[in-house]
Amino acid sequence: MNGLASALxxxxxxxxxxxxxxxxxxxxxxxxxxxxxxxxxxFAYVFGSSIDVSGGSYREFLIAGILAQxxxxxxxxxxxGLAEDMQKGIIDxxxxxxxSRAAVLIGRTGSDIIYNFLSIAIxxxxxxxxxxxxxxxxxxxxxxxxxxxxxxxxxxxxxAFVGLIVPSVEVINNASFMVIFPVTFVANTFVPAExxxxxxxxxxxxxxxxxxxxxxxxxxxxxxxxxxxxxxWPLQNPVLYTLIWVVxxxxxFAPLSVRQYKRADRK
Amino acid sequence: xxxxxxxxxxxxxxxxVTALAGLDLAVDEGIVLGLLGPNGAGKTTAVxxxxxxxxPDAGSARVAGADVxxxxxxxxxxxxxxxxxxxVDEHLTGFENLDMIGRLYHLGRTNARRRAHELLERxxxxxxxxxxxxxxxxxxxxxxxxxxxxxxxxxxxFLDEPTSGLDPRSRTDLWQVIRELVARGTTLxxxxxxxxxxxxxxxxxVVIDHGREIAHGTxxxxxxxxxxxxxxxxxxxxxxxxxxxxxxxxxAVGDIQVDxxxxxxxxxxxxxxxxxxxxxxxxxxxAIEVQDVGLRxxxxxxxxxxxxxxxxxxxxxxxxxxxxxxx
Numbered sequence: 001m002n003g004l005a006s007a008l009x010x011x012x013x014x015x016x017x018x019x020x021x022x023x024x025x026x027x028x029x030x031x032x033x034x035x036x037x038x039x040x041x042x043f044a045y046v047f048g049s050s051i052d053v054s055g056g057s058y059r060e061f062l063i064a065g066i067l068a069q070x071x072x073x074x075x076x077x078x079x080x081g082l083a084e085d086m087q088k089g090i091i092d093x094x095x096x097x098x099x100s101r102a103a104v105l106i107g108r109t110g111s112d113i114i115y116n117f118l119s120i121a122i123x124x125x126x127x128x129x130x131x132x133x134x135x136x137x138x139x140x141x142x143x144x145x146x147x148x149x150x151x152x153x154x155x156x157x158x159x160a161f162v163g164l165i166v167p168s169v170e171v172i173n174n175a176s177f178m179v180i181f182p183v184t185f186v187a188n189t190f191v192p193a194e195x196x197x198x199x200x201x202x203x204x205x206x207x208x209x210x211x212x213x214x215x216x217x218x219x220x221x222x223x224x225x226x227x228x229x230x231x232x233w234p235l236q237n238p239v240l241y242t243l244i245w246v247v248x249x250x251x252x253f254a255p256l257s258v259r260q261y262k263r264a265d266r267k
Numbered sequence: 268x269x270x271x272x273x274x275x276x277x278x279x280x281x282x283x284v285t286a287l288a289g290l291d292l293a294v295d296e297g298i299v300l301g302l303l304g305p306n307g308a309g310k311t312t313a314v315x316x317x318x319x320x321x322x323p324d325a326g327s328a329r330v331a332g333a334d335v336x337x338x339x340x341x342x343x344x345x346x347x348x349x350x351x352x353x354x355v356d357e358h359l360t361g362f363e364n365l366d367m368i369g370r371l372y373h374l375g376r377t378n379a380r381r382r383a384h385e386l387l388e389r390x391x392x393x394x395x396x397x398x399x400x401x402x403x404x405x406x407x408x409x410x411x412x413x414x415x416x417x418x419x420x421x422x423x424x425f426l427d428e429p430t431s432g433l434d435p436r437s438r439t440d441l442w443q444v445i446r447e448l449v450a451r452g453t454t455l456x457x458x459x460x461x462x463x464x465x466x467x468x469x470x471x472x473v474v475i476d477h478g479r480e481i482a483h484g485t486x487x488x489x490x491x492x493x494x495x496x497x498x499x500x501x502x503x504x505x506x507x508x509x510x511x512x513x514x515x516x517x518x519a520v521g522d523i524q525v526d527x528x529x530x531x532x533x534x535x536x537x538x539x540x541x542x543x544x545x546x547x548x549x550x551x552x553x554a555i556e557v558q559d560v561g562l563r564x565x566x567x568x569x570x571x572x573x574x575x576x577x578x579x580x581x582x583x584x585x586x587x588x589x590x591x592x593x594x
Contacts, residue, residue: 093368
């Protein structure tokens with residue numbers, strides 16, 4: 001069997017195992033889905049009443065940002081799942097089996113798409129209830145959702161790597177917050193990037209989270225009509241820029257993670 | 268014929284600890300080798316290297332005809348591993364665990380299922396097979412873990428402390444299962460901290476300490492080396508230790524070991540319980556108050572004391588290591 005085929009076949013077996021776990025411990029899923037609802041409501045009503053975006057509704061502006069932030073946060077699950085497997089010793093069993101060395105990681109990142117898919121769906125419904133609308137076609141909107149999912153998939157490889165190097169499950173939440181808060185806040189997620197000061201503005205313009213947010217916002221038709229044309233190339237070409245990042249992240253972190261998995265020693 | 272498991276000069280160092288300091292092993296087909304040593308002796312490291320989980324810093328090893336470094340994939344197809352922590356998924360049922368392992372050995376859907384059912388039957392887990400593993404007892408988890416190692420009917424099996432932490436009854440049950448297994452000709456490398464376990468299961472025993480071999484032989488050979496049964500006495504008053512030693516001297520078939528601090532004496536004897544009874548009568552007649560007394564068979568402590576003279580140190584380290592949960 002060639003490498004990629006066996007990685008996918010074995011990965012599917014691992015993904016099935018992870019899905020069974022979602023069914024057996026539904027509490028996890030409940031919280032995964034409740035927190036995005038909370039985010040939408042908090043931002044829509046707390047910030048929504050005082051933030052004004054030129055010529056548009058803040059709630060409409062906001063939803064793409066929250067979706068982007070949530071799927072990036074969702075990648076933490078990948079790290080937590082792997083760190084748990086490491087701690088419980090089942091990784092040792094997998095590593096003693098004649099299975100693909102990439103399968104555990106492919107299975108994990110693959111099954112975590114389910115979490116992100118569901119949280120995007122729940123948040124979109126919540127958004128619709130509080131007044132968010134898609135102003136374009138269904139196809140455009142689907143491209144927007146696809147960009148969010150793709151980006152979250154790529155980002156889960158970053159967290160897979162983190163999950164394999166941290167000494168315990170407890171560390172991973174703190175470690176991931178250190179990364180995720182800056183990249184999701186210094187962006188155009190909650191405020192227009194143009195309003196940020198100096199260095200932060202440049203960071204936000206080149207931040208891939210901004211690009212995926214911008215891509216989704218444009219695809220949903222939620223860009224405020226009076227908003228200035230973006231000044232930076234990434235935000236002028238958000239779909240392309242996001243795709244470039246997706247490829248780069250996977251190309252860097254997938255091999256790094258597999259290498260770490262091969263060496264993994266019980267913590 | 269070449270040994271089925273062969274290791275030459277294995278060395279593994281961690282930051283400031285040498286886990287293996289040049290270990291050689293050779294196990295012929297169908298033989299059960301017991302790797303005996305306290306916690307931290309390097310047993311798990313040795314198994315991890317042979318099972319391709321870990322790369323040695325020096326040395327080489329071949330398992331079932333394949334090199335563990337250059338042909339790791341081939342080795343993995345020919346081995347089964349069951350570790351000291353039951354490596355099964357607790358959210359999956361027993362059946363789902365075995366089925367998953369079968370799929371990962373590429374047995375195919377039908378064969379993986381058939382094999383899972385067979386193993387549940389063989390390990391007396393049919394009733395529990397549909398329940399998530401987290402509802403299982405410790406003994407059941409170990410049986411399932413062992414079953415997991417047998418899914419592909421590998422010719423070589425590694426069992427790393429298969430009974431540590433089990434109650435005596437579960438331990439005896441598991442021994443029975445392992446004996447049936449090796450009766451079918453599987454080559455087995457078993458690690459254990461218990462001389463009794465090695466005695467029950469192993470054809471050949473290698474005793475290791477600080478990552479190197481310190482003795483090698485059959486259980487009988489080791490016991491001859493260590494001596495047979497002994498009486499262990501603890502007296503109430505420290506002042507009476509010497510008197511007790513004098514009194515018990517006539518039963519001793521070897522040197523009496525005295526621990527002044529613990530007020531304990533260990534007396535090698537032959538003749539079993541009647542000798543113990545007589546010894547107690549003598550102590551009583553001499554008005555020496557006894558706090559504790561018993562007949563003991565040789566343990567790993569005794570093997571170590573005889574072979575290295577540093578039993579206390581080794582076991583203290585073991586206790587320290589086991590409290591922080593590492594091995």
